[in-house]
Amino acid sequence: MASSKTILRALAGETLPTPPIWMMRQAGRYLPEYRATRAQAGDFLKLCYNPELAAEVTLQPIRRYGFDAAILFADILLIPQALGADLWFVTGEGPRLSTITAQADFDKLGPVSDIHETLNPIYETVKILSDALPSETTLIGFAGAPWTVATYMIAGQGTPDQGPAHALRMENTPLFEALLDRITEATIDYLSMQIQAGAEVVKIFDSWAGSLKGDAFLKYSLEPARRITAALKAKHPNTPIIGFPREAGDGYIGFAKATGVDCVALDNSVSAAWAAKNVQVDGCVQGNLKSSHMVTGGQPLVDETKAIVKAFSGGPHIFNLGHGITPDADPDNVQRMIDAVRDV
Numbered sequence: 001m002a003s004s005k006t007i008l009r010a011l012a013g014e015t016l017p018t019p020p021i022w023m024m025r026q027a028g029r030y031l032p033e034y035r036a037t038r039a040q041a042g043d044f045l046k047l048c049y050n051p052e053l054a055a056e057v058t059l060q061p062i063r064r065y066g067f068d069a070a071i072l073f074a075d076i077l078l079i080p081q082a083l084g085a086d087l088w089f090v091t092g093e094g095p096r097l098s099t100i101t102a103q104a105d106f107d108k109l110g111p112v113s114d115i116h117e118t119l120n121p122i123y124e125t126v127k128i129l130s131d132a133l134p135s136e137t138t139l140i141g142f143a144g145a146p147w148t149v150a151t152y153m154i155a156g157q158g159t160p161d162q163g164p165a166h167a168l169r170m171e172n173t174p175l176f177e178a179l180l181d182r183i184t185e186a187t188i189d190y191l192s193m194q195i196q197a198g199a200e201v202v203k204i205f206d207s208w209a210g211s212l213k214g215d216a217f218l219k220y221s222l223e224p225a226r227r228i229t230a231a232l233k234a235k236h237p238n239t240p241i242i243g244f245p246r247e248a249g250d251g252y253i254g255f256a257k258a259t260g261v262d263c264v265a266l267d268n269s270v271s272a273a274w275a276a277k278n279v280q281v282d283g284c285v286q287g288n289l290k291s292s293h294m295v296t297g298g299q300p301l302v303d304e305t306k307a308i309v310k311a312f313s314g315g316p317h318i319f320n321l322g323h324g325i326t327p328d329a330d331p332d333n334v335q336r337m338i339d340a341v342r343d344v
């Protein structure tokens, strides 16, 4: 039987009169209610590992806006932590981790079988959400893609060009590939547990895919996504998967066919017209409004939203931003975007 949930219908390949909508980082600092719950939790990581409060912040944007999907509140860097890396967040700067630059650093990581000890609260959050969400709202689980997660594990922080990760992959390829393998295996188990706990869709965030070119993109972005997708499909054939090789450019072409993902999420560096012709021909796409519109608002926000809806109207489409909403966004602009998509 076809699902009544619009996101699941789009992911199954249906072209809907109005695209379903959700937003990357929809639970976040632009919302006063998020900031209040985060303060109650103490800090960001405590919030991630507190199932009641993590479920609460996941639900906040659903209550406020009625998005068609909720995304589990967690972070892609919990996997490194579950593998034994140190992880902390510096206010105003971002994540910090112990670094992996030599075999001895890698040897200190734990086995994949141990990750659930750390990650159990996340599965608990998923369970709470799958009971608490309105019946029309789809629950999306997620993980970082191995390359993107590895860039943080190698450098110990975010970097503008992922330089340390590129250096390691060229100077010590076996170590780099062993690290990617470990993350890939952990990610398969982590996402499988999220699905067992009630996630109806999972998304793989490869935020730094765009810095891999040519063969390196195929080996370290596309191939891990294919491996994760194949392993998950073997266990959970009915759970759709969204791939997000951010800023892949021409790498978006054929990505769904090559990896087996059900939907390709697009960033806003590609035009909707180009993506409709080159990517949506293979199935569902998600995206791709520039997130700065959530700060600047006005008529350009409405015009650009409607242009994207129109460009993708000939095939299956889930409306979203091209990247996460930023803390300086105006919550009223989110409502303007939703109204423009739903044409109210």
Ligand code: CP3
Pocket: 023, 024, 025, 026, 027, 028, 029, 038, 044, 071, 072, 073, 074, 075, 076, 077, 093, 094, 095, 142, 144, 158, 205, 207, 324
């Ligand atoms: O989308 C959602 O609402 C679900 C929750 C979610 C978070 N992070 C919460 C978060 C998701 C899906 C992520 C993914 C994530 N985390 C990615 C991939 C997507 C992307 O944005 O490219 C990456 C690269 C990370 C790593 C990460 N987490 C960074 C670099 C930072 C610091 C930058 C920043 O925005 O502050 C985080 C922190 C983070 N993750 C916050 C949230 C709501 C802000 C933390 C806070 O409340 O202070």
